[in-house]
Amino acid sequence: MIVPLEHILILAGLLFFIGMGGLLAWRANLIMMLVCIEVMLNAVMLVFVGGSARWGNADGQLFAIFIMALTSAEVSLALAMVVYLHRRKRTVDTDAFSEMKG
Amino acid sequence: MIEQTIFYLLAATAVIATILAITEKHPVHAILYLVTSLFSMAVIFYLLMAPLVAAFEVILYAGAIMVLFLFVIMMLDLGHPEKGLSPGWREWLPALLLSSVSIGSLIVAVISRHATVAAYPSALPIRAVAMRLFQEHGLAVELVSLQLLFALVGALYLGKQSKGGGAK
Incomplete structure (x- = not known):
């Protein structure tokens, strides 16, 4: 363990909340929303790996790898959906896809 | 001592590159900044004794x-920030406020x-990580592979061109 766990938690929290702020700010653009979700998931992986290094347990690294597999599945589906929606409306503006509002 | 210095330098690089990535108006530039991060x-x-995760992160x-x-x-030709999907100050203000409260x-x-x-725990060799993965978490490996298969089928279904005259 080269640095205290608290510093790793601060770095991960900074990255997570930067991603959250970006997600709130870019809420009109589907692509940038997905990019900000990537940033947040990456911060979560950093927490898992930091805990794994702190307690010398391999489970944290395994969960980071599972998060990576989950992210690749999520991104492939989400980008396929972006392509599909762009084919329908010629835009990636989220406000254009609001027909389901009650 | 040198490892601490490298860690803090890399942490600063990651945070600055992420901030640049989400404030960049051009999507392609944003992706490139994110790759840096x-x-x-x-x-x-790698410094945190997880070389396997580091390799998977790059790959x-x-x-x-x-x-x-x-x-x-590039396929959807979205690299035009002047088309106006980028946020103005009305979008940035609540986002900055909420995330700064959370960060603080x-x-x-x-x-x-x-x-x-x-205290320095013993380093984790990749052999131990792999034994743990396939002995304790075998069901999770199967579930992840099923999930990737479902994502493949779903992406194929969504990407299929509808027959007979364009999108409905």
Whole structure:
């Protein structure tokens, strides 16, 4: 363990909340929303790996790898959906896809 | 001592590159900044005794996922920030407010505890990680592979061109 766990938690929290702020700010653009979700998931992986290094347990690294597999599945589906929606409306503006509002 | 310096340098690089990535108006530039951030995160993972996660970070995240983003942006021709989907100050103000409240409370909560460098636990060899993965978490490996298969089928279904005259 080269640095205290608290510093790793601060770095991960900074990255997570930067991603959250970006997600709130870019809420009109589907692509940038997905990019900000990537940033947040990456911060979560950093927490898992930091805990794994702190307690010398391999489970944290395994969960980071599972998060990576989950992210690749999520991104492939989400980008396929972006392509599909762009084919329908010629835009990636989220406000254009609001027909389901009650 | 040199490892601490490298860690803090890489942490600063990751945070600055991420901030640049989400404030950049051009999507392609944003993806490239994010790749920079992901590379520094990969080296941080290596410093934290996780070389397997570091390698997967470079191969999967920076290599596959970001290239997928770039491919979709270029295929749909979205690299025109002047078309106006970028946020103005009315979008940035609540986002900055909420995330700065969250960051501030996190830093206060973490700093109020006494930060010490923990005792050096034994390094994790990749053999131990792999034994743990396939012996304790075998069901999870199967579930992840099923999930990837479902994502493949779903992406194929969504990407299929509808027969007979365009999209409905």
